[in-house]
Amino acid sequence: MAGYILxxxxxxxxxxxxxxxxxxxxxxxxxxxxxxxxxxxxxxxxRAALRERLGLNDPMIVQYARYMWNAAQFKFGTSYQFKExxxxxxxxxxxxxxxxxxxxxxxxxxxxxxxGVYTGINRNSWLSKVFMxxxxxxxxxxxxxxxxxxxxVFSVHLHLLPSFGRGQVVxxxxxRTGLLTGSGLKALIMPAITLGLFQMTLxxxxxxxxxxxxxxxxxxxxxxxxxxxxxxxxxxxxxxxxLIPVITITGLQLGSIIAFAIITETVFQWPGMGLLFLQAxxxxxxxxxxxxxxxxxxxxxxxxxxxxxxxxxxxxxxxxDGGASA
Amino acid sequence: xxxxxxIAPDERRGILARSLDSDLLHSxxxxxxxxxxxxxxxxxxxxxxxxxxxxPHDPFDLRQISIMDSLxxxxxxxxxxxxxxxxxxxxxxxxxxxIMYGARISLAVGFCSVILAAIIGITLGLVAGYVGGFTxxxxxxxADVQLTFPxxxxxxxxxxxxxxxxxxTREQSAFWVLVVSIGLSFWVQxxxxxxxxxxxxxxxxxxxxxxxxxxxxxxxxxxxxxxNVMGPVLVIATINLALAIITxxxxxxxxxxxxxxxxxxxxxxxxGQDFLFSGEWWITIFxxxxxxxxxxxxxxxxxxxxxxxxxxxx
Numbered sequence: 001m002a003g004y005i006l007x008x009x010x011x012x013x014x015x016x017x018x019x020x021x022x023x024x025x026x027x028x029x030x031x032x033x034x035x036x037x038x039x040x041x042x043x044x045x046x047r048a049a050l051r052e053r054l055g056l057n058d059p060m061i062v063q064y065a066r067y068m069w070n071a072a073q074f075k076f077g078t079s080y081q082f083k084e085x086x087x088x089x090x091x092x093x094x095x096x097x098x099x100x101x102x103x104x105x106x107x108x109x110x111x112x113x114x115x116g117v118y119t120g121i122n123r124n125s126w127l128s129k130v131f132m133x134x135x136x137x138x139x140x141x142x143x144x145x146x147x148x149x150x151x152x153v154f155s156v157h158l159h160l161l162p163s164f165g166r167g168q169v170v171x172x173x174x175x176r177t178g179l180l181t182g183s184g185l186k187a188l189i190m191p192a193i194t195l196g197l198f199q200m201t202l203x204x205x206x207x208x209x210x211x212x213x214x215x216x217x218x219x220x221x222x223x224x225x226x227x228x229x230x231x232x233x234x235x236x237x238x239x240x241x242x243l244i245p246v247i248t249i250t251g252l253q254l255g256s257i258i259a260f261a262i263i264t265e266t267v268f269q270w271p272g273m274g275l276l277f278l279q280a281x282x283x284x285x286x287x288x289x290x291x292x293x294x295x296x297x298x299x300x301x302x303x304x305x306x307x308x309x310x311x312x313x314x315x316x317x318x319x320x321d322g323g324a325s326a
Numbered sequence: 327x328x329x330x331x332x333i334a335p336d337e338r339r340g341i342l343a344r345s346l347d348s349d350l351l352h353s354x355x356x357x358x359x360x361x362x363x364x365x366x367x368x369x370x371x372x373x374x375x376x377x378x379x380x381x382p383h384d385p386f387d388l389r390q391i392s393i394m395d396s397l398x399x400x401x402x403x404x405x406x407x408x409x410x411x412x413x414x415x416x417x418x419x420x421x422x423x424x425i426m427y428g429a430r431i432s433l434a435v436g437f438c439s440v441i442l443a444a445i446i447g448i449t450l451g452l453v454a455g456y457v458g459g460f461t462x463x464x465x466x467x468x469a470d471v472q473l474t475f476p477x478x479x480x481x482x483x484x485x486x487x488x489x490x491x492x493x494x495t496r497e498q499s500a501f502w503v504l505v506v507s508i509g510l511s512f513w514v515q516x517x518x519x520x521x522x523x524x525x526x527x528x529x530x531x532x533x534x535x536x537x538x539x540x541x542x543x544x545x546x547x548x549x550x551x552x553x554n555v556m557g558p559v560l561v562i563a564t565i566n567l568a569l570a571i572i573t574x575x576x577x578x579x580x581x582x583x584x585x586x587x588x589x590x591x592x593x594x595x596x597x598g599q600d601f602l603f604s605g606e607w608w609i610t611i612f613x614x615x616x617x618x619x620x621x622x623x624x625x626x627x628x629x630x631x632x633x634x635x636x637x638x639x640x
Contacts, residue, residue, distance in 0.1 A: 015471055015474075018471060019471070026483075026487055030487050030490045030491055136622070136625075136626075137618075137622065139625070140568070140618065140621045140622040140625050141618050141621075141622075142572045142575055142576055142579075142617065142618075142621070143576070144575075144576060144579045144580075144595070145595065145614045145617065145618060148595065148599060148602070148610060148614060149611075149614070151602065152602055152607060152610075152611065155603075156602055156603060156605075156607070163603075255474075256476045259475070259476045259478070259479045260476065260478070262478075262479070262482070262580070263478070263576060263579075263580065266579075266580055277482075278482075278580055278581075278582075280486070281482055281483075281485065281486035281489075281582055282581060282582060284486065284489055284490040286490060289483065289486055289487075293483060296475070296479065297475070300474045300475065301474075304474065
């Protein structure tokens with residue numbers, strides 16, 4: 001068990017070092033950092049001095065180690081466009097993205113699971129067919145198109161919901177939240193649905209196929225033979241056993257929700273990390289791009305690691321396998 | 327040796343002809359949704375291919391567009407103009423023609439990037455599976471790491487990096503930058519599939535026989551192993567075509583793809599979004615609808631192909 005966790009931990013660190021190398025290469029070799037920092041009238045001597053002071057003449061491996069060491073302390077350099085520390089920029093945008101992502105994930109779970117259970121139990125009802133068709137459309141429609149359609153219907157036509165921004169935010173000192181005001185909550189509805197729709201259809205289809213599988217097993221037949229109510233069978237016997245893969249997938253999907261927030265945030269002008277990253281791509285602001293890459297990689301690796309470790313806790317078979325091969 | 331060479335292609339053609347005769351065609355015609363999807367896809371392909379011949383207007387010919395025709399609503403509404411079936415945009419370009427030309431660019435990016443991804447993925451998958459050992463480990467580790475990131479993020483990063491080192495404001499270069507960034511972000515799936523099948527094929531008698539008579543490993547991989555691992559690749563390619571079209575549209579929508587001078591479907595939606603609030607909904611809704619229909623149709627075709635080629639589901 002401990003050996004398995006240790007092995008996964010080492011793997012995660014190797015992945016982070018590899019992604020870090022890519023981020024470092026972008027940071028160091030795409031464009032010249034010195035040129036980005038100085039004006040046109042800087043003399044070659046001043047440039048050389050700056051180059052020396054920044055340590056750009058050191059061996060590459062030293063520079064890479066220094067970059068990773070700084071990154072581990074959340075020092076990602078200075079943004080080319082804003083002339084502010086990247087860490088500060090990201091920290092000010094992080095709450096908006098996290099609130100949006102978590103609400104989207106909740107929406108996907110709370111709507112997707114019941115829909116999946118329903119379509120799994122009532123396989124041939126017309127409502128199930130409607131759900132399945134809608135889910136196919138939901139998978140096919142690009143995220144930004146769903147956002148635009150929602151804006152078209154609910155903002156332009158019905159004037160019900162705001163089409164951009166976060167509404168009023170409350171400053172809690174370390175966290176600016178939109179969850180405590182009416183306008184903030186209203187502004188959250190459409191972005192959260194847009195972002196969560198794909199995950200919702202994914203969860204629905206997953207729960208459905210798991211339900212179909214579980215309902216065929218012997219212990220469900222036995223539960224029926226014992227004369228338990230349908231409700232008790234479906235929810236306390238069947239659903240419980242479908243939830244482990246669902247929780248895994250949702251956990252893993254949280255990472256891609258945060259990544260896909262780039263698109264949703266652009267459609268709704270949501271002032272989060274994704275919008276910051278996109279502006280960085282458009283304006284070739286390499287420090288922000290590299291930092292964002294590292295941050296997302298860290299999130300993915302962390303989530304993967306936690307899910308794997310939770311697996312060993314929940315499912316003893318993984319523990320045995322992991323121990324045997326380690 | 328010359329005998330075996332003559333027989334092998336004949337047998338293969340026989341199998342292909344047989345399955346076209348019975349299984350594939352039959353399961354295709356049996357599913358009405360699939361036939362409909364095929365028709366929609368065909369309409370898009372033809373419309374895109376023949377756009378210069380059949381489009382009612384040429385949206386890039388400045389002599390044909392007039393600012394007097396700008397923002398005309400669709401033909402069936404009160405202010406409509408029968409010349410412009412789906413209305414015009416702010417510069418007086420016909421939306422229907424713009425969609426046809428846009429679909430041309432979207433499909434071209436989709437196809438080129440799928441081909442690029444397939445070439446990279448198949449090559450690396452073949453090498454990893456056939457050579458094995460350290461090469462295999464390195465290639466598959468890279469694939470594992472890349473697979474944890476969403477393709478759109480990788481495409482954005484590659485796109486941003488390329489923009490940093492070279493000037494890509496012209497349409498031509500923007501096109502190829504898109505193809506490369508999408509192609510590089512989708513190769514993993516091919517590599518994993520091909521590697522898996524190659525591991526199986528590598529130990530078959532025909533490969534061992536080829537090895538014994540001294541055929542060069544590269545020739546074995548291309549001539550002997552490759553044809554036998556192509557089935558799943560075809561399915562992945564079809565499904566990835568839909569994904570590549572979505573990715574292109576998304577990148578163009580985000581403003582890092584095809585520039586508005588020669589818009590793709592995504593660029594058209596981006597342009598039209600600004601007019602949504604002033605009531606000119608047709609500029610963005612019609613290209614959006616076209617994109618959705620195209621992607622849905624290709625997805626349905628891919629789903630069918632996957633099931634039809636999967637012997638377990640028959």
